[in-house]
Amino acid sequence: MVSLPQRMRKLQEKLLSIRLGSGALLLPKEVTRINLQFAAKIDGGHMGPRKFWRNELVRLKYHNPAVSMSVDRTAKAEDPATMSIHFSSLESAEESAAAEKVIKIDMKHRNNSEILEELIKATKAREAEPTEEDREEKRVLEEQKVASLAASKLSQEVRARVKREKELLEQARGDMGSQPA
Amino acid sequence: MAAPARYCPSCLSATSTSSLLLRRAAPTSVPAPFLTASRIQPQRQGQLRTAVQSQNAAKYKRKDTPGTQKKKKASTNYDTPDLSKALRFSLVDAMRYLRAAEVGRSPTSSKYELHIRLKTPRSGAVVRNRLRLPHPIKTDLRICVIAAPDSAAATAARAAGASLVGDDAVIEAVKAGKIDFDRCLCHQDSLEKLQKSGVARILGPRGLMPSAKTGTVVKDVAASVGEMIGASEYRERLGVVRMAIGQLAFTPEMMQRNIKVFMDGVKRDIAGMSDRIAKDVHEVVLSSTNGPGLSLNGELRSAGGSLTLKDVGGEA
Numbered sequence: 001m002v003s004l005p006q007r008m009r010k011l012q013e014k015l016l017s018i019r020l021g022s023g024a025l026l027l028p029k030e031v032t033r034i035n036l037q038f039a040a041k042i043d044g045g046h047m048g049p050r051k052f053w054r055n056e057l058v059r060l061k062y063h064n065p066a067v068s069m070s071v072d073r074t075a076k077a078e079d080p081a082t083m084s085i086h087f088s089s090l091e092s093a094e095e096s097a098a099a100e101k102v103i104k105i106d107m108k109h110r111n112n113s114e115i116l117e118e119l120i121k122a123t124k125a126r127e128a129e130p131t132e133e134d135r136e137e138k139r140v141l142e143e144q145k146v147a148s149l150a151a152s153k154l155s156q157e158v159r160a161r162v163k164r165e166k167e168l169l170e171q172a173r174g175d176m177g178s179q180p181a
Numbered sequence: 182m183a184a185p186a187r188y189c190p191s192c193l194s195a196t197s198t199s200s201l202l203l204r205r206a207a208p209t210s211v212p213a214p215f216l217t218a219s220r221i222q223p224q225r226q227g228q229l230r231t232a233v234q235s236q237n238a239a240k241y242k243r244k245d246t247p248g249t250q251k252k253k254k255a256s257t258n259y260d261t262p263d264l265s266k267a268l269r270f271s272l273v274d275a276m277r278y279l280r281a282a283e284v285g286r287s288p289t290s291s292k293y294e295l296h297i298r299l300k301t302p303r304s305g306a307v308v309r310n311r312l313r314l315p316h317p318i319k320t321d322l323r324i325c326v327i328a329a330p331d332s333a334a335a336t337a338a339r340a341a342g343a344s345l346v347g348d349d350a351v352i353e354a355v356k357a358g359k360i361d362f363d364r365c366l367c368h369q370d371s372l373e374k375l376q377k378s379g380v381a382r383i384l385g386p387r388g389l390m391p392s393a394k395t396g397t398v399v400k401d402v403a404a405s406v407g408e409m410i411g412a413s414e415y416r417e418r419l420g421v422v423r424m425a426i427g428q429l430a431f432t433p434e435m436m437q438r439n440i441k442v443f444m445d446g447v448k449r450d451i452a453g454m455s456d457r458i459a460k461d462v463h464e465v466v467l468s469s470t471n472g473p474g475l476s477l478n479g480e481l482r483s484a485g486g487s488l489t490l491k492d493v494g495g496e497a
Contacts, residue, residue: 071285
């Protein structure tokens with residue numbers, strides 16, 4: 001099994017990427033549900049939605065755990081790729097729960113950042129600011145990355161040198177062996 | 182001088198000439214400021230190439246043989262690293278991360294998994310058992326029960342959730358190559374019929390043939406079917422016991438109950454083993470089908486956490 005510090009560093013990187021990055025937004029309370037609908041394959045402008053799901057939606061879900069988010073990938077390439085955002089009308093109490101507002105965003109032929117912009121415009125979501133600890137953690141991880149890169153370069157050189165010496169030795173031995181006694 | 186000759190003939194010649202030259206040339210006493218770099222150079226080279234070890238190097242030379250040459254004694258136990266430096270999470274926090282990692286996945290395909298890392302010797306008996314979780318992970322296990330179709334046992338088996346019940350009809354279907362079940366049970370009274378029919382050749386290689394040894398020839402068919410449907414199996418592999426512990430839609434309380442039952446089960450298994458085997462739970466890791474593995478600290482929620490239990494639970 002991999003050593004504990006290595007495992008923890010990898011885990012920290014993963015968790016940090018779930019917490020921070022594009023899509024780390026706090027949705028307003030009215031948003032109850034987000035549903036994405038797009039094709040399973042990227043042909044016909046369905047790549048952006050998939051990228052959005054894999055990157056932004058993960059962070060959105062982390063920061064809004066109570067909002068249910070679903071992805072339906074049964075559509076065909078010709079079908080539209082849409083995101084529907086369901087709002088419950090909190091302000092107007094006279095309206096029943098059935099009167100749910102739904103905003104639909106067309107995601108076809110758009111990349112993930114464009115889709116995110118549309119989402120922010122539609123929901124007026126605000127950015128989830130990284131905390132001081134998050135920043136510190138990120139900084140430390142980056143430092144470690146740089147240090148490990150340098151260390152790996154160094155050890156690569158050492159290994160290359162040792163290998164060369166060994167080959168030289170091998171060659172010399174071969175020469176000795178082939179000489180008549 | 183024989184040793185360096187084995188390395189490289191060209192090197193050797195260079196070494197011997199330079200050292201010879203140096204020995205002949207008396208050290209010139211030129212004042213330091215006048216020494217140019219080019220004049221220092223040959224002297225330095227000569228020093229480096231002498232076979233005599235410098236005092237400094239001799240001082241720091243390893244007295245014992247290096248670790249790589251020593252015969253490494255393989256440890257008899259699986260690794261148990263010190264967890265004080267590990268990141269550990271409360272259940273709710275871990276679930277929040279995992280639900281984010283599993284966003285948009287089909288709730289039927291993604292599951293929570295629990296990995297129990299044991300402090301255990303590499304060889305010897307392993308933890309292995311089956312148990313029923315209080316909140317079962319729904320499985321669509323198809324169970325076939327071989328019993329006389331109009332007997333009380335058959336109706337009970339059907340009520341318990343067996344998908345296929347019968348004797349002659351089932352045997353005929355199996356002979357025709359139609360096997361649409363994952364487990365097979367047999368009632369005691371129908372065993373003779375089953376053995377005579379010769380389906381063992383078809384069922385045997387698939388591991389489906391009922392036999393008393395595997396506990397699939399039973400008297401109380403309904404109870405075994407019920408047990409089979411809700412039960413999950415677990416076993417220790419490489420010092421870790423893994424099992425699917427919940428659906429993604431489970432609430433933290435449901436997960437807590439499931440985890441508790443599983444942990445108790447494993448601990449009971451350990452306690453039930455012979456005294457010579459020293460096993461202990463080392464680490465508990467919660468993971469999911471596509472998510473990272475998060476070490477649990479045994480608490481339901483973190484101290485400063487603002488998360489309510491309702492937030493991480495319910496439908497995805």
